[in-house]
Amino acid sequence: MNNAQTVPTNGTDTTDNLPGENYRMVDALGHRLRVYDEGPADAPALVMFHGAPHNSLEFRYNVPAIVGAGYRVIVPEHLGAGGSDRPEEAELYSGRHDYERALAVVDALGLETFYVEGGDRGSLPAWMLAALNPERVLGLVSENVSHLNGFFIDPALDQRKRSWYMSYFQFEAAEEALRADDWALAREFFDWHPDMEHILADWERPNGLKASWLNWYRSTVNPDTAPKADPLPEVTAPVLQLYTLNDPYIGPEQLITGREFIKGPFTLRRIGGAGHFIARNAPEVFNREVIKWLGEREEERRSS
Incomplete structure (x- = not known):
């Protein structure tokens, strides 16, 4: 583990969008997903899974540097x-379906092997791809969330306390409360997120709030109706675990419980002050760490 990194600016000197010509629609198990795809077709691929609530713009300050x-x-x-x-x-909208659609996307794009990255909602497809497809996933970069067995199977009491909102969002009353007073509760809840206007644009569309946020909780973690999560296999691919101590939703204990299920080469990096959305809140540090780690993995592959 290295010393704490300092969060730089939030990428305000970079374009606020991703080029529209790099988007395509991909069929994934009967639903169309919009997919951003940039870089040489024969280059090593990094598949990045954004969190909830957000969309591909969460990575607009990371994609140019990595490409x-x-x-x-x-x-x-x-x-x-x-x-x-x-x-x-x-x-x-369950996490399991997110994984299945993610697998359909990489298959549709013809990716035999690839790296994965994810945080928040994106953690589930990233970790599940690595655990269930070890022959295809070259390595995994995770923001705050460790191996899912340490989060969903037997979470520590501190993590249960931090995850209170997952229970609150099961109720229809939560939607009305979030919308009230120009989304005052939602804005306060996401104090760490600098992209509220992008998020609200998604929510204000028909079915937007449920589709881009609430339905994930209602299908994945509802204590009465969500399928019980089965333990995942151990992850044997190299893992770059990025974390911060000021994440209000994810506690550090799950880094310890999840570490038990990571058997491949493991790199732990603390990024001070980055909050829950590390790639978005600390793009310069994130980009530097990820590019360095990818380069090391590719050098190992060439020399093997």
């Missing part, structure tokens, strides 16, 4: 987010 370092970057927008389909059925 510039010689990689292909692919960002699928989850069902309900960005330009992807927004069906009504809540059960379609």
Whole structure:
């Protein structure tokens, strides 16, 4: 583990969008997902999974640097987010379905092997791809969330306390409360997120709030109706674990419980002050750490 990194500026000197010509629609198990795809087709690919609530713009300050370092970057927008389909059925938004659609996307793009990155909602497809497809995933970069067995199977009491909102969002009354007074509760809840206007733009579309945020909780962590999570296999691919101590939603204990299930080469990096959304809040440090780590993994592959 290295020393704490200092969070730099929030990327305000970079374009506020991703080039529209790099988006495509990809069929994933009967639903269309909008996917951002930039970089040489034959370059090592990094598939990045954004959190909730957000869309591919969460990575707009990361993609240019990673592509510039010689990689292909692919960002699928989850069902309900960005330009992807927004069906009504809540059960379609589960973490397991996110994983299955993610696998369909990489298959549709013809990726035999690839790296994965994810945080928040994106943690589930990233960790599940690595655990269930070890022959294809070259390595994993995770923001705050460790191996899912340490988060969902037997979470520590501190993490249960931090996850209170997952229970609150099961109720229909939560939607009305979030919308009240120009989204005052939502704005306060996401104090650490600098992209509230992008998020609200998604929420204010028909079915937007449920599709891009609430349905994930209602289908994945509802204590009465969500399928019980089965333990995942150990992850044997190299892992770069980025974390910060000021994440209000994810506690450090799950780094310890999750570490038990990581058997491949493991790199732990603390990024001070980055909050829950590390790639968005600390893009310069994130980009430097990820590009360095990818370069080391690629050098190892060439020399093996």
